[in-house]
Amino acid sequence: MENKNSITHVILTGGVGSRLWPLSRKSQPKQYLDIFNGKSLFEMTVDRNRNIADKVMVVGNIDNCHLSKKVLEKSNTSYIDIIESTPRNTAAAIAFAAFASDPDDILVVTPSDHIIDEMQDYEQAINEAVDKASNGYIVTFGIVPTKPETGYGYIERKGDDVISFREKPNQVSARDFIAKGNFLWNSGMFCFKAGVLLEELKAFTPEVYEKSKLAWENNSSGNLDLALSMDIPSISIDYAVMERSKKIKVVSSKFGWSDLGSFESVYDYLITIGHPVDENGNMVIGTNNYTAFIGVQDTIFVHTDTANLILKKEFSQDVKNVYNALEREKSDLLN
Incomplete structure (x- = not known):
């Protein structure tokens, strides 16, 4: 559907992928490895959102921003570059993206290291999320689970309302979630108006809001100051906003999805492409x-x-x- 708001694809590239060592290293984190069909996960993330967004924004860090640049230059993609001097978890990373946007801009926030299949279902989910975001909701993407996976967090929901967020469960709880039928995998993807997210961040974790704002206001062409960044509490967006706000909606999605967070998920994926x-x-x-x-x-x-x-x-x-x-x-x- 046509949307009058500008849509920005925000790519979070901060992770090191410690569970994929020794393939994934600080100098070459998993999102830049060319082991998945000859393209890196980062490149695949940029590609799949090309026709969804008007703008691309990359929140990375000083260790990997040159790797992102190489991929984006190769495909001639212009982008807004935000370079963290030190990792401060997802609440700060997403706050920077929101501060760098107009309050009415709709941000589609995705990690840079996930595998997604069934593009038709994916685009349908994005459109539904943009729609809800236009109406002032903060949208999280929940994936219909295919097995009782213990490596993912879960979203308990009723329709598009979120009842609770659950940490990574043990095997017994995971089976229980699947049996109940109203639990989704928490994909770590979000969609919202920049201004709405910042209002909620300010309301629930004012310290993250104020310190991120200060760091952002003192950025030098997208580079963030180390001392100001160190002051920002390192907490996840789930904890800072998602688990507290009353404006959260969930889009239940059927697209194929894996965060490739472990060698087991990499193994499962590689088998599907004939490895x-x-x-x-x-x-x-x-x-x-x-x-x-x-x-x-x-x-x-x-x-x-x-x-x-x-x-x-x-x-x-x-x-x-x-x-x-x-x-x-x-x-x-x-x-």
Whole structure:
């Protein structure tokens, strides 16, 4: 449907993807890896929203803004660049995007590292969200779950009203959610008028609002000052606004979606595009060298020049522990 408001696609690219180490590093986070059909997830995110938005805005950080630039220049896309000097979680990142916009601009906020299929369903969901956003609601996108996934947060809803947001559940709760039938995966995508989001942020977490505003007002061509940024509380938009505001609506969406947050979800996705596995479900990522698996099944071998990872697929959430241990040692292997 025609919308009179300007629509901006805001891409959040701050994440490091610690559960995809060693593929994902600080110098080359997962959204820039070319392992998904020869295009990076970031590039796919830009492409899929081209015909939806009038403007593109990228909220990144000093470590990765040059990687975003390379992708956007390749396709000749002009964009508004917001460069964080230090990660301050999604509340601040989204606040910067809203401060950089006119209050009536509609922002469609998406992470840069998700896989989305069934574009017709996706565009329908976006149109529905833009419609609700025009009427002053803050819209979150919930995905109809296909399995009791424990790696995602959930949205409990009645129609398009949100009853509650739930953290990542354990296996028992996840099965319970699926059985109840009114729970959706929380996709981490949002749509709202910039001014409405800022009003709600100011009402519920005034400190994030004030300190983000100060940092934004002192930006130098999109670059944010480190000292001012450090003052901003590091909290998620879910906690800052979504779980508190009375203006939240949810669009229930059926498009294929994965946040590729773990090697298990990467494995599932790679299988759908024909990536080879052996007869015991073992997979190699990152090398074409002949690799034989003996006596193991559902095992993933991840190869990079400086580090290898071997894991059973169902333990993919535990990769974070390796990452955290290396971080404590200040290891070069994270860079």
